[in-house]
Each structure stands twice: as structure tokens, then as C-alpha cells.
Amino acid sequence: MFKTVLIANRGEIALRVARTCRELGIRTVAVHSTADRESAVVRFADESVHIGPPSAKASYLHMPSIMEAALRTGADAIHPGYGFLSEDPDFAEVCQTHGVTFIGPPPHVIEKLGDKALARRLMAEAGLPVLPGSTGAVNGLAEARKVAERIGYPLILKAVAGGGGRGIAVVRAADQLTQAYRETCAHARAVFGDERLYIERFVEDARHIEVQVLCDRHGGAVHLGERDCSVQRRYQKLIEEAPAPNLPDELRQQMCAAAVRGALAVGYVGAATFEFVVSSDGSFHLMEVNCRLQVEHPVTEMSTGIDLVREQLLIAAGRPLSVRQEDLAPRGWSIESRVNAEDPERNFAPTPGLLTEFMPPGGPFVRVDSHAYPGWLMGPDYDSLLAKTVVWAPDREQAIARMDRALGEFRVEGQGLRTTIGFLREILAHPAHRAGTHTTGFVAEMRTETAAVRGGPGS
Known part of the structure; x- marks a missing residue:
């Protein structure tokens, strides 16, 4: 079993992970931004490390700061909680490179399933039922229109890199598609850094x-x-x-x-x-x-x-x-x-x-x-x-x-x-x-x- 686990998250999930670690006799390291310096998990953990300013990009999403904290404190594993870096294949790979166990699936699995369009195809090949839609990310508005004509309305646009209910738009009629497509692309680009979308039929009363x-x-x-x-x-x-x-x-x-x-x-x-x-x-x-x-x-x-x-x-x-x-x-x-x-x-x-x-x-x-x-x-x-x-x-x-x-x-x-x-x-x-x-x-x-x-x- 691990001797020291660094918890690369904040809030209630960080505290929840720390509690189970303590029951297993595992030493815990909490990382925190300036805004979280008095947080409950910082008070509970065996050790804490400041990793940056309040901005998540400069702290909880900043891989170099988190890896430096792990190596400095002798952590042999990192638990990412949910959100932030929990589904980032690059982070899982960085952990692997530095000899620190990432508590989650291997990088190549995260990469496959994190791409929602690719995951949809892989699951269909495994025999799981998937909704009618695009076979992958749609290549522009013209292709989106073709897919829409094939599967019909209502349909749902989804960010390939999406999650947490973001990067989604329901389109109920053809005259709504252009605006919805452009707005969802822009939202996906701003939130996930990836504007690619895929399309599925939308199920009412589901x-x-x-x-x-x-x-x-x-x-x-x-x-x-x-x-x-x-x-x-x-x-x-x-x-x-x-x-x-x-x-x-x-x-x-x-x-x-x-x-x-x-x-x-x-x-x-x-x-x-x-x-x-x-x-x-x-x-x-x-x-x-x-x-x-x-x-x-x-x-x-x-x-x-x-x-x-x-x-x-x-x-x-x-x-x-x-x-x-x-x-x-x-x-x-x-x-x-x-x-x-x-x-x-x-x-x-x-x-x-x-x-x-x-x-x-x-x-x-x-x-x-x-x-x-x-x-x-x-x-x-x-x-x-x-x-x-x-x-x-x-x-x-x-x-x-x-x-x-x-x-x-x-x-x-x-x-x-x-x-x-x-x-x-x-x-x-x-x-x-x-x-x-x-x-x-x-x-x-x-x-x-x-x-x-x-x-x-x-x-």
C-alpha cells in the first residue's frame, strides 16, 4: 500500500479522500491555492503545500506545481478527486514518468474515453447501444447539417472534450442549428480548449x-x-x-x-x-x-x-x-x-x-x-x-x-x-x-x- 498520497483537488472531495487514507494508515498531502489556505482539508491533512493563486489554471490545474509538491513531499501516489486533472491523460502520463502512481485509469484509456466522440465509437464496437448521430466529431457546420438531416430533430450538440453538463446545446429545429453550432463551438473552445462537437439524437422525457x-x-x-x-x-x-x-x-x-x-x-x-x-x-x-x-x-x-x-x-x-x-x-x-x-x-x-x-x-x-x-x-x-x-x-x-x-x-x-x-x-x-x-x-x-x-x- 502507498505510504503517502497527495490529493490534487480541493473542497469536500479532497477531505473525503483524506479520511479514507487516514483509515488505511496512509499519510496525506493537501495542495491548496491562496484562497484555500484555511480550508478544512488543509487542517485535516498531515502536510499541506501552497501551489499558487486562486485561479484554478494557476493552481489546481497547474501540473508543474502539483508534481513539484508530490516529489518534494515524497508522495508515491496522487488521487485527483473529480474535476480539475482527474480526466487529463497528460497528467496521468506525467505522474507515470515521475514514478508516481496516478489513482485512476492508464493514460491511454483516459485519452480514448475523454474524447467523447471516440468513446462513442469504441463503445458501439463493444456492442453497447448508442444514439443515432455522428460517427465522430463533425467537420464544420456543413457536415453538422448533413448529420441533422439524417437523424432528424430534436438533436443535441456536445463538446468532444466536454463534461459536467457544459458544452451542450439542444436544437429542436433546422433554423436553430447555425446559431447553436457556433455558440456551442465558442463555449467549448473557451471552457475546454477544444471546439470540436459531435451530434446525437436528443431523447425527450428521458x-x-x-x-x-x-x-x-x-x-x-x-x-x-x-x-x-x-x-x-x-x-x-x-x-x-x-x-x-x-x-x-x-x-x-x-x-x-x-x-x-x-x-x-x-x-x-x-x-x-x-x-x-x-x-x-x-x-x-x-x-x-x-x-x-x-x-x-x-x-x-x-x-x-x-x-x-x-x-x-x-x-x-x-x-x-x-x-x-x-x-x-x-x-x-x-x-x-x-x-x-x-x-x-x-x-x-x-x-x-x-x-x-x-x-x-x-x-x-x-x-x-x-x-x-x-x-x-x-x-x-x-x-x-x-x-x-x-x-x-x-x-x-x-x-x-x-x-x-x-x-x-x-x-x-x-x-x-x-x-x-x-x-x-x-x-x-x-x-x-x-x-x-x-x-x-x-x-x-x-x-x-x-x-x-x-x-x-x-x-
Whole structure:
């Protein structure tokens, strides 16, 4: 096992990784920007290293600073968390070159799956169902029009290097394509440094279901069941749950088997997430594969009893999988709600500010992953995630009640700070959510309903 792990991330995920490392007796090194010098993980870790100014490009995305910190502190492995460098094949290769283990898949696998268009082709070759669309990145607007004529509308434009719900545009008619294509190219170029797009048919009233997979270096692979991530706004998730409600067992088994098959086809190592779209007719198609831990991984941990970070560390150290497929039957029901420093009344605009009060909920089967504390400044430099509240219960009805109770217990106050807590509770109480019939369009529909009741326009 590793002696020292450097955590190349920040916020709640950095603290979450550090906790598992401590349980395994592994020394931890936290890196931090100037803005994060008083962060929770800096206080918790065995050692911390300043790596640059608040700008992510000059700190958490700056490979030379992170590698220098790893070598200076004697780290024999780096855990990238999620976001930042977690899916950067160049970073994984740099780690390899310097003799530091990258806790994730090999560089060539990240490169294949990080290119969403290439990943789509590889998964189709492995027998996974993919939506009708372009065979790779489209070469300009003229080719985009040809693909659109072939597959029809509505369609969705996606950045080849995209992720996190960014670099996406839905096009519902031919007269919208030109503007949408140009705007999405520009957005992809600004955010990812790569303007290439690919095209897929857009599925209305769909569900977003993902499957968690673990693979070792010895050809072993298991799935840990599925998660429903359909409650989202602007393609970014708000509430996730495991298992997925009202999902037929046969469909569940097919999706989980497809995810394992896809992982083995590319020689995957570590934790991967296969994201699927499920149509109203019960058919499913692959959207993408994420080469990292997901924000919503705790719902799978709660429903299976498996510490996914521990498994990542064991796999990266060369150990075979510590769990067998027959031992991984999910139990009960788990739900995660993302508490963000955002204002739902202003289209979820971030509301950075100084936290004057932060008291998370507790009680039976309630878990809160957070880096926040009273006196912590939620600055404008990073994402707005304050805390992930996760609950477990024997069934879905009890899990919803427990989540509502937990969210109601939260006490968060700050100068100029608003949170999504009230909005999350509205979602939990909505009849469509309680019935488990919601789709990815649910939040937009719900906001339209609310606006109609209040007599104002939807946002």
C-alpha cells in the first residue's frame, strides 16, 4: 500500500479522500491555492503545500506545481478527486514518468474515453447501444447539417472534450442549428480548449441512469448497481438516488452488464461511471463514460456498503478486487442532495459569501460530505457546492422522509449567501418525484408550474 498520497483537488472531495487514507494508515498531502489556505482539508491533512493563486489554471490545474509538491513531499501516489486533472491523460502520463502512481485509469484509456466522440465509437464496437448521430466529431457546420438531416430533430450538440453538463446545446429545429453550432463551438473552445462537437439524437422525457463499475489490473470487473440522476438543471445534477425507482429488473441487468462489457473492452482500471439515457419506451443508450469518481458516488457507497475511494486505492496499488459480483446486491434506498450556494430564484446564480453559521444535520443513517465551517469564505473562484447530504433507509418512502428531515435541520447563514435547500425540499415533495416518474425535464417543468402559480414568467 502507498505510504503517502497527495490529493490534487480541493473542497469536500479532497477531505473525503483524506479520511479514507487516514483509515488505511496512509499519510496525506493537501495542495491548496491562496484562497484555500484555511480550508478544512488543509487542517485535516498531515502536510499541506501552497501551489499558487486562486485561479484554478494557476493552481489546481497547474501540473508543474502539483508534481513539484508530490516529489518534494515524497508522495508515491496522487488521487485527483473529480474535476480539475482527474480526466487529463497528460497528467496521468506525467505522474507515470515521475514514478508516481496516478489513482485512476492508464493514460491511454483516459485519452480514448475523454474524447467523447471516440468513446462513442469504441463503445458501439463493444456492442453497447448508442444514439443515432455522428460517427465522430463533425467537420464544420456543413457536415453538422448533413448529420441533422439524417437523424432528424430534436438533436443535441456536445463538446468532444466536454463534461459536467457544459458544452451542450439542444436544437429542436433546422433554423436553430447555425446559431447553436457556433455558440456551442465558442463555449467549448473557451471552457475546454477544444471546439470540436459531435451530434446525437436528443431523447425527450428521458431518464438519466448511470452504472458504477470497478476494474482491477488483473482482468476483474464488477458493477455496483445503478443510480438515477434525472433531477437536474442545465444538465447538472441536483438529487441522485440508488437504486433507480421504477426501473424493470431486466433493464437494470442489461445496463449493468453493458457497463462491465464496455469497461473490459477498453482495458479499464479503477472506478468508472457509465452514463445512460433511458427512453420512455424502455430502450437505453450510452451517453458517455467518466474516468473518475462521480460527485454522487456516496449514494452507491450507502446502498452497497463499499468505500469506493478505498477500492480505488487498493486497485491502484495492484491488488485484485476485494469484492465479488455476488456480494454486491444493493440494500435499501439511498438519496443524495447537493446543497449549493446558489439562488434558485435567480436561475441558480452562485451566491458567494462568508459563512457565519454552518450546522449540518445528523441522526441515524445521515451522512454529510462538506468542507464548509463557520467563518469559511465561499469565494467566487470555484464551484458553489457547500455540502452533499446523503441518507439511507430501508425503502424509498422512508429515504425521502429522512432526506426532508435532514435538509430541514440544516442551518446555513452567510453574508449575501443563498442556498438550494428550500428548492430541494420542494422537489422531494413534488408528486412526480414522490411517484418516481420524473425525467430530466422535471425541474424545468416544475419551475414553470411554480411560476404560473405565482403569476410570473418561468426562469
